[in-house]
Each structure stands twice: as C-alpha cells, then as structure tokens.
Amino acid sequence: MPESSSLTVGSLGESGLLARILPRLKGAPALLGPGDDAALIAAPDGKFVITVDTLVENQDFRLHWPSGFESSGFDVGWKSAAQNLSDINAMGAYASSAVISLTLPHETPVAWVEDLAEGFSAAVRDLGASYCALAGGDLGRGSELSITAAVTGTLATDRPVLRSGAKAGDVVAVNGVLGVAAAGLALLEETRSHREWSEAERVLVFGQRCPSPPLTAGPEAARSGASAMMDLSDGLLKDGLRMARASGVCLDFDSSALAEDARQLSDVAARLQKDPMDWVLGGGEDHGLLATFPPSAILPEGFRRVGVVKAIAGEGNHASVFVDGRAPGAYQGFDHFDG
Amino acid sequence: MPESSSLTVGSLGESGLLARILPRLKGAPALLGPGDDAALIAAPDGKFVITVDTLVENQDFRLHWPSGFESSGFDVGWKSAAQNLSDINAMGAYASSAVISLTLPHETPVAWVEDLAEGFSAAVRDLGASYCALAGGDLGRGSELSITAAVTGTLATDRPVLRSGAKAGDVVAVNGVLGVAAAGLALLEETRSHREWSEAERVLVFGQRCPSPPLTAGPEAARSGASAMMDLSDGLLKDGLRMARASGVCLDFDSSALAEDARQLSDVAARLQKDPMDWVLGGGEDHGLLATFPPSAILPEGFRRVGVVKAIAGEGNHASVFVDGRAPGAYQGFDHFDG
Known part of the structure; x- marks a missing residue:
C-alpha cells in the first residue's frame, strides 16, 4: 500500500469516506443516483442486461509487483470498470449503470480509495461508456482489498448477441x-x-x-x-x-x-x-x-x-x-x- | 469451516463448481439467465432500481462463534439475499433479479458453497420475492470468504419512496x-x-x-x-x-x-x-x-x-x-x- 497519506479508511469512518468517494464517481445522470437504499435507472426498451465481477488483491490484481512496480488505486478502479463494461459490450449493449462494492482493510489510505474512484470514472468516460451512471454502492471492511462492480446495459438491437x-x-x-x-x-x-x-x-x-x-x-x-x-x-x-x-x-x-x-x-x-x-x-x-x-x-x-x-x-x-x-x-x- | 466434505473449491475448479451452484439457484425465469456474458431482465415500466451489498467473513458474518455455534453456508446465502432484497423493498419495489459474486478460499468445502446457493434461493422463495430471477454471477478466489449480491427491482408505483x-x-x-x-x-x-x-x-x-x-x-x-x-x-x-x-x-x-x-x-x-x-x-x-x-x-x-x-x-x-x-x-x- 502506498504510504503517501497518513489518513486511512479506519480513521475516517464510513460516512467520511463516502463523502470523499461520491464526488469522484462522475458518470451519466441516473434517474436517482447514490444516497438512498437503491438507485433508479432507465431501461427505455423495457429490459436490461446485468453482469457482476469482483477483483481481489493478489488474485486479480497486485499492488506490489515482483518488478518493483506499484499499481495505483486508479489502475484497479479502471480495471474493474473495464472488465464489467466489456461484458455489457459483449451482449451488444450500452452500459446504463454501475454500482460498486468496496471491501477495504482498515489501514487502506483514503487517497488510494479516492484514486480508485477516479480510475473507475476515467474508464467509464475514456472508454466511451457515455450512458453509464455511477449509481452508488456499498463500503465494508475486510482483511483483503476487493472491488465488485455490477453493471447494467441497454441493448442496441431488439435482442442480445449470445x-x-x-x-x-x-x-x-x-x-x-x-x-x-x-x-x-x-x-x-x-x-x-x-x-x-x-x-x-x-x-x-x-x-x-x-x-x-x-x-x-x-x-x-x-x-x-x-x-x-x-x-x-x-x-x-x-x-x-x-x-x-x-x-x-x-x-x-x-x-x-x-x-x-x-x-x-x-x-x-x-x-x-x-x-x-x-x-x-x-x-x-x-x-x-x-x-x-x-x-x-x-x-x-x-x-x-x-x-x-x-x-x-x-x-x-x-x-x-x-x-x-x-x-x-x-x-x-x-x-x-x-x- | 465445517469439515463434512473433503471436496474443496480448489480441487473442483471453476466450471465444476459452477455446475454445482447453478442448479441450486432457483428463482423466477429471466429473459436470459446465467451462462452468457450478462443476463437479460425485464423492466416492464422502462426503469429499474438497483442495489449492491457485500458480506465479508468475520466482519458481516462469522462461521465460528464464541458460543461454539457454527454458521452454515445456508445462513450466509440467506443473509446476503435478505439484505439486498430489503433495500429493494425499501424503495417500494419488487425484486426482479439478483447476480451473485463469490470470493472463496481454496480450501472452502464445495458442500458449503452448495449450501450457500441453497440459502440464497430459499430466502428469495420463502421471503416472497417471487419475481426475482437468480441471473448468474462470478466466482473467484481469495484468502477471505465474501459474497456480494446486486439486486434489481421494479417499482410498485410510478416513483420510488425516498x-x-x-x-x-x-x-x-x-x-x-x-x-x-x-x-x-x-x-x-x-x-x-x-x-x-x-x-x-x-x-x-x-x-x-x-x-x-x-x-x-x-x-x-x-x-x-x-x-x-x-x-x-x-x-x-x-x-x-x-x-x-x-x-x-x-x-x-x-x-x-x-x-x-x-x-x-x-x-x-x-x-x-x-x-x-x-x-x-x-x-x-x-x-x-x-x-x-x-x-x-x-x-x-x-x-x-x-x-x-x-x-x-x-x-x-x-x-x-x-x-x-x-x-x-x-x-x-x-x-x-x-x-
């Protein structure tokens, strides 16, 4: 974990952390975004596709590599978005929303989590998922860092490509x-x-x-x-x-x-x-x-x-x-x- | 972890494990269920609510309690479903789909994971989420057991209750x-x-x-x-x-x-x-x-x-x-x- 910041997830608390993350989750507008029990998303053709994927530290990504390279929160956020957006793409659909669940060790620097939110947003923006709302999620503690995203999408034609x-x-x-x-x-x-x-x-x-x-x-x-x-x-x-x-x-x-x-x-x-x-x-x-x-x-x-x-x-x-x-x-x- | 079975997640492999889990995920029919890059779900009124929640071992549930009680996979699956279905309920909506992402240590008994799938399904059925499709998910390895579910829902009226x-x-x-x-x-x-x-x-x-x-x-x-x-x-x-x-x-x-x-x-x-x-x-x-x-x-x-x-x-x-x-x-x- 980078040590650039002394402020950790454990010292900030859940609501303080949310207040740091939410402004960084920039996507398309949802009918109702983060802050309630659930978000509300449009499905103009009366149906939607949905997928979910989890990235776990030291399984699906590393922070510290044998080559000495350090992966940033940005990279992990980007990868989580890219992986899920790709599943929606593969159905012949445009992403309509993403919800994100983070499991964070106590000692995770807040700056690292902010970076992760920036990376997720950047992927949505830079990869061209311009209809994708970042609609909220869940924060919890764990001994192992992981990020799960569920992404929904709207089909481009009247049926998915299987x-x-x-x-x-x-x-x-x-x-x-x-x-x-x-x-x-x-x-x-x-x-x-x-x-x-x-x-x-x-x-x-x-x-x-x-x-x-x-x-x-x-x-x-x-x-x-x-x-x-x-x-x-x-x-x-x-x-x-x-x-x-x-x-x-x-x-x-x-x-x-x-x-x-x-x-x-x-x-x-x-x-x-x-x-x-x-x-x-x-x-x-x-x-x-x-x-x-x-x-x-x-x-x-x-x-x-x-x-x-x-x-x-x-x-x-x-x-x-x-x-x-x-x-x-x-x-x-x-x-x-x-x- | 109960030791009732010698068959573990690590020895069975991903596709073998999926073949054990999927038949146990019984819910309402989806337009397209598990097996492709994403599932396809109906949203008859042109919108849907979505929520996500993660349960992590020793944070949100325990397998071994100080009282000597052992929690089953069934309990953990039930709790994951109940928690997410409740968020949909609280918007004034009926659940329409759930996707589940499991992070499993290598040594997790397959029987325990089967039990978790049974518990998730039982909660959907017994709590009365009769429109909820169990639409697929993701399996991965980790050192810490966790379960994330994203659940979608259809509003009962023309707007959510906030x-x-x-x-x-x-x-x-x-x-x-x-x-x-x-x-x-x-x-x-x-x-x-x-x-x-x-x-x-x-x-x-x-x-x-x-x-x-x-x-x-x-x-x-x-x-x-x-x-x-x-x-x-x-x-x-x-x-x-x-x-x-x-x-x-x-x-x-x-x-x-x-x-x-x-x-x-x-x-x-x-x-x-x-x-x-x-x-x-x-x-x-x-x-x-x-x-x-x-x-x-x-x-x-x-x-x-x-x-x-x-x-x-x-x-x-x-x-x-x-x-x-x-x-x-x-x-x-x-x-x-x-x-």
Missing part, C-alpha cells in the same frame, strides 16, 4: 488486442526492475493495468448481424472453446491471421524467453470481443477475420477449437481455481 | 422486528455455549442468522402513500437520523410504542446484563422498514406507529432523532469503520 449463435460457415472475428495484457503481466512479474522497461514495454504493461475494451464495437456488431459474441477475458482458446460448446460447433483459428499480433509481442517474448503465440492464443484480460458473423456479412470497423466456424465432424466428436485445423495442444487459458 | 420525503406532522412507522438480530448476535457472541440456549433464545439467534424483511410491505407502503421509507439495517436511531437528515426534519420516537419490542427481549437482556431498549433503538440487521406517512394515511398492514415527524426547532438546530422529545444520548448504531 455465445450460442455461431453456425458452421460463419466467419470468426475479433476486435481489440490479443496477448497484450498477458505480455504486460509477464513484464510485471518476471522482469528484474520496472525501471529497465522500454517505452514499448510500458505500453504492454499499461494494457495489463488499464485494458481498453472496444466499447462501441459490441453494439455495432449486433447491428451488423453478428451471430455470436463474447468478451475475451480468459484467452482466445479458452473463450473460443466456451463459444464452440455453447453453439455446438468448432472454431478453427487461422494462425496466419494472428501472426501480426504475435509479431508485435516478439521482442518482449524473446527477452523473456516466451513464445508470443502463447500470449495471443492463451492470454486473458485483454477484453476484446470474439464474434462470429454470417459469411455474407461485412465485418464492422475494428473487427478482423481470424478463423471460420466448422460443424462438429462426425460421430463421437465434440465442440472444440482448432488452430489451422488441428488441436491447439498446449495452449490453455486461465482457471480461477487451478494451480 | 428517504428524503418525510414532512413535519407525518406519522413515523415501522414494519418488522426491532432488536431481534442484535439480541441474537449477543447470544452468539456472549454466551458460554449454544447448547444452553432456550427455544426462545434460538428464535432470536435465527433472526440474526436469517433475517426476514417484510418484502411485500414496501410496495404496499408505496401504494398507501408513504412519504419516506428506508431499510432498517443499522438500527432505528442511526437509520432514523439518516432519514431525518435527508428530509431536513426531526424524528421523535415514542418509547411507549417500543416498550413491547423491548419486553420481548427482556429475559435474554437480563441474562446478559443488557438494556433491551439498546437493542430496540440501536440494533441493526433486522431489515424491517422505517417509513413515514401523512397524518391522514391509514397505515398498511404490518406497520405500527412509533413516533412523529417534527420540524427542526429554530435557528442553529439540526435534523435529528429524539426519543420522547429528548436527545437519545447513549444509543448508537453501527459504523463499518468504527472501533
């Missing part, structure tokens, strides 16, 4: 970076000192600290007739397998379409003795979009073709993912309870 | 028990052994473990013209002061109207050398409703008059709460960051 709609013959496309957050994580965890990072390496670390989901791309894909869509949170292969299973198909990725992603990570991969394709295929936390489109569809801006949907081949076979028509072998995604 | 609407001359009323959860907490924490509890004492402990917010009373109060309303989560005086400040008035509680509440707690209070009125005025976690009604209103079923709203008396005075026209003195509520 994981289960991919059909044989559809184009597989992605929007956003692949492997950047994983490369950034490797730099944070496996380099001797953050002071030695090049400018290009700092950009990768920034992608891990403050991911940039392409927030207008989800609604745009919905309007362009995407047959299936999901957030890329756990890596292309693992998330692709989820889509394949939900749709009852196989996703075949084309490694040549991913070669440029790998090439951009090749310098840092060489330095850390990694295969950059591992990051591209297996790295999570980039929060881009994986989508499928009918063969006739024109891919909306920002989407690029990375493969094709195939039918499950014959008796005894399962929904699966391939790379260049073969089992992807060693490439694996992230399981919260593994290892 | 804390800020109390007017001088209005009747102050409550619905639900007062001090029961606090008395139960004292039994759990301050008695030598839970094996010595009488049947009446077990009922009080049950009120702490599994509070029963009066879930149809909030919408009913809204329809009956309640001028202000809020959930009683932190005690009558502390929550009353919040309402007084939001409304710019004073709330004057009539101790004679609370005497019966105190009398029902007098045996256990005597045994623990407490003043039962401390529990009635200061005890939190009962999750009843505090509401004000115009003097002409007929109180809806379950509400009872406990005081009157007064104007702030003269220059230099503030919004406040009184008991029998006097400052309540020692009675205090609960602050998450005090002590």
Whole structure:
C-alpha cells in the first residue's frame, strides 16, 4: 500500500469516506443516483442486461509487483470498470449503470480509495461508456482489498448477441488486442526492475493495468448481424472453446491471421524467453470481443477475420477449437481455481 | 469451516463448481439467465432500481462463534439475499433479479458453497420475492470468504419512496422486528455455549442468522402513500437520523410504542446484563422498514406507529432523532469503520 497519506479508511469512518468517494464517481445522470437504499435507472426498451465481477488483491490484481512496480488505486478502479463494461459490450449493449462494492482493510489510505474512484470514472468516460451512471454502492471492511462492480446495459438491437449463435460457415472475428495484457503481466512479474522497461514495454504493461475494451464495437456488431459474441477475458482458446460448446460447433483459428499480433509481442517474448503465440492464443484480460458473423456479412470497423466456424465432424466428436485445423495442444487459458 | 466434505473449491475448479451452484439457484425465469456474458431482465415500466451489498467473513458474518455455534453456508446465502432484497423493498419495489459474486478460499468445502446457493434461493422463495430471477454471477478466489449480491427491482408505483420525503406532522412507522438480530448476535457472541440456549433464545439467534424483511410491505407502503421509507439495517436511531437528515426534519420516537419490542427481549437482556431498549433503538440487521406517512394515511398492514415527524426547532438546530422529545444520548448504531 502506498504510504503517501497518513489518513486511512479506519480513521475516517464510513460516512467520511463516502463523502470523499461520491464526488469522484462522475458518470451519466441516473434517474436517482447514490444516497438512498437503491438507485433508479432507465431501461427505455423495457429490459436490461446485468453482469457482476469482483477483483481481489493478489488474485486479480497486485499492488506490489515482483518488478518493483506499484499499481495505483486508479489502475484497479479502471480495471474493474473495464472488465464489467466489456461484458455489457459483449451482449451488444450500452452500459446504463454501475454500482460498486468496496471491501477495504482498515489501514487502506483514503487517497488510494479516492484514486480508485477516479480510475473507475476515467474508464467509464475514456472508454466511451457515455450512458453509464455511477449509481452508488456499498463500503465494508475486510482483511483483503476487493472491488465488485455490477453493471447494467441497454441493448442496441431488439435482442442480445449470445455465445450460442455461431453456425458452421460463419466467419470468426475479433476486435481489440490479443496477448497484450498477458505480455504486460509477464513484464510485471518476471522482469528484474520496472525501471529497465522500454517505452514499448510500458505500453504492454499499461494494457495489463488499464485494458481498453472496444466499447462501441459490441453494439455495432449486433447491428451488423453478428451471430455470436463474447468478451475475451480468459484467452482466445479458452473463450473460443466456451463459444464452440455453447453453439455446438468448432472454431478453427487461422494462425496466419494472428501472426501480426504475435509479431508485435516478439521482442518482449524473446527477452523473456516466451513464445508470443502463447500470449495471443492463451492470454486473458485483454477484453476484446470474439464474434462470429454470417459469411455474407461485412465485418464492422475494428473487427478482423481470424478463423471460420466448422460443424462438429462426425460421430463421437465434440465442440472444440482448432488452430489451422488441428488441436491447439498446449495452449490453455486461465482457471480461477487451478494451480 | 465445517469439515463434512473433503471436496474443496480448489480441487473442483471453476466450471465444476459452477455446475454445482447453478442448479441450486432457483428463482423466477429471466429473459436470459446465467451462462452468457450478462443476463437479460425485464423492466416492464422502462426503469429499474438497483442495489449492491457485500458480506465479508468475520466482519458481516462469522462461521465460528464464541458460543461454539457454527454458521452454515445456508445462513450466509440467506443473509446476503435478505439484505439486498430489503433495500429493494425499501424503495417500494419488487425484486426482479439478483447476480451473485463469490470470493472463496481454496480450501472452502464445495458442500458449503452448495449450501450457500441453497440459502440464497430459499430466502428469495420463502421471503416472497417471487419475481426475482437468480441471473448468474462470478466466482473467484481469495484468502477471505465474501459474497456480494446486486439486486434489481421494479417499482410498485410510478416513483420510488425516498428517504428524503418525510414532512413535519407525518406519522413515523415501522414494519418488522426491532432488536431481534442484535439480541441474537449477543447470544452468539456472549454466551458460554449454544447448547444452553432456550427455544426462545434460538428464535432470536435465527433472526440474526436469517433475517426476514417484510418484502411485500414496501410496495404496499408505496401504494398507501408513504412519504419516506428506508431499510432498517443499522438500527432505528442511526437509520432514523439518516432519514431525518435527508428530509431536513426531526424524528421523535415514542418509547411507549417500543416498550413491547423491548419486553420481548427482556429475559435474554437480563441474562446478559443488557438494556433491551439498546437493542430496540440501536440494533441493526433486522431489515424491517422505517417509513413515514401523512397524518391522514391509514397505515398498511404490518406497520405500527412509533413516533412523529417534527420540524427542526429554530435557528442553529439540526435534523435529528429524539426519543420522547429528548436527545437519545447513549444509543448508537453501527459504523463499518468504527472501533
């Protein structure tokens, strides 16, 4: 925990802390914002999507990294917002509200929590979630720092884009970076000192600290007739397998379409003795979009073709993912309870 | 943590755990339930209320009590649901959906988590939240057990009942028990052994473990013209002061109207050398409703008059709460960051 401020959460108390946080939560206006038992949010088409995600210190983020880098409250707030906004994006929706629950150790500096609120707000603003109200939340004490956000959204079209709609013959496309957050994580965890990072390496670390989901791309894909869509949170292969299973198909990725992603990570991969394709295929936390489109569809801006949907081949076979028509072998995604 | 099962969260993995939890989350049907990036919920009147609350082990609940009592996953799930459903109730709304985020230590028994899901579902069902879909959530690892739920709701009338609407001359009323959860907490924490509890004492402990917010009373109060309303989560005086400040008035509680509440707690209070009125005025976690009604209103079923709203008396005075026209003195509520 940074020691820049002597004022801690424990010494300030709940209402004092709220008075520091609320002015920093700047978003779109709600019908009724923070301060009552619940907030009131518009749902103009008579329905809304909702998601929830938690970030826990030393599981989903670190404050102190082996490289000596210190993550700020801003980073953690940004990441919490980005992760949840991405889930709404992946349904083909615009975020309409966020509520935030913070669990804070007694000794957490108030300045750190203020920074977290600023980071959450900045992500909502800078990522373009311009309809998203920051509608309130909950504060509590714990021995472990964590932040949970629930975010709601309004669909761009009359129905959500699900994981289960991919059909044989559809184009597989992605929007956003692949492997950047994983490369950034490797730099944070496996380099001797953050002071030695090049400018290009700092950009990768920034992608891990403050991911940039392409927030207008989800609604745009919905309007362009995407047959299936999901957030890329756990890596292309693992998330692709989820889509394949939900749709009852196989996703075949084309490694040549991913070669440029790998090439951009090749310098840092060489330095850390990694295969950059591992990051591209297996790295999570980039929060881009994986989508499928009918063969006739024109891919909306920002989407690029990375493969094709195939039918499950014959008796005894399962929904699966391939790379260049073969089992992807060693490439694996992230399981919260593994290892 | 109970050791009834050798299967732990860490050994089962995320998808295996989800497969155990989801069938136990039984609620009303959602337009789209768990399994995609977000759930889809109906908001028939074009708006919805939303709230979020977190329960953290050893802050908001204990698994092992000084009295030797062991809280079950069922209790924790019930409490999480009850607390959030109560916030929706207090807006004059019916719950429409809940999403749940669990942070679980590696060694948490799977059976305990299953029990938690059962408890959450049971509260939704047994408390009468019959429109509430259990719409999904998030699973993650942490060193500290916690559960966050975000719950949405549909207003019973065309506007929510706020804390800020109390007017001088209005009747102050409550619905639900007062001090029961606090008395139960004292039994759990301050008695030598839970094996010595009488049947009446077990009922009080049950009120702490599994509070029963009066879930149809909030919408009913809204329809009956309640001028202000809020959930009683932190005690009558502390929550009353919040309402007084939001409304710019004073709330004057009539101790004679609370005497019966105190009398029902007098045996256990005597045994623990407490003043039962401390529990009635200061005890939190009962999750009843505090509401004000115009003097002409007929109180809806379950509400009872406990005081009157007064104007702030003269220059230099503030919004406040009184008991029998006097400052309540020692009675205090609960602050998450005090002590």
